Amino acid sequence: MITIFTSVLYVALAAHIVLIFLSLYYFWRRKEVFERLISADLITNYGLAMLVILALIVDNTLFLDVSLGLAAIGFIGVIALAKYIADQQMF
């Protein structure tokens, strides 16, 4: 059972790495600013998922702490960028 579980973990990790590179391609390809913002948000989410899977593979809960910090920073960054692009000012 443990071998099946670890193989599932490695498959999920590989899928998320491939998805990061595919959405990076669309981040580079599409020219409108909000499409790029959407792609950046999706890349942040995939990195978060990668960290969560790595926490299971390495069996270390430190990766979950790092993923919490990354989620907070990504959220604040997305909201600040959206407000800056729409209103041309930060605050």
Next chain:
Amino acid sequence: MQSLFLLIASLFILAGTGLSIVGFLGLKWLPDVYSRLQATGKVGVFGIILLSVGVFTVGLQDLNWGMMSRAAILFLFLLVVAPTAAHAISSAAYRFGVEPELGHSQRDDLARDIRKATEEMLAELDKDSREINLDDTEGQVEKLDDSQGRVEERPKTP
């Protein structure tokens, strides 16, 4: 018993990976900024949410309280944060002037609401200014009868 928990966790992890793949396909195929946001802000995020449920199940297997609490905090945080970020992006895109591809649905409810709110605000301002200098505008106000029985006052056009 332990293998049952691992089986449930691997099912959650596979479902989360599938939702991540569906979110990417939505980013790739959908035609519009707003509909792409629909795919990435809900489906792509629910990938991580299901992954954190899987981590919670793995922690439940040998009662690893640190892992369980961190997974629960990540779950609740993402459940609150992800729709907020999607809403912020879509409202900023609307204010920036990104046109939605309407297609078969030929209505824009937000534009109608904004127009109605602006008209109400202008009517309020108009009423206030009329109350302030009532003597000046006397005789320049004509009464228009609305079709619904409301009597609406508008300044007479020269």
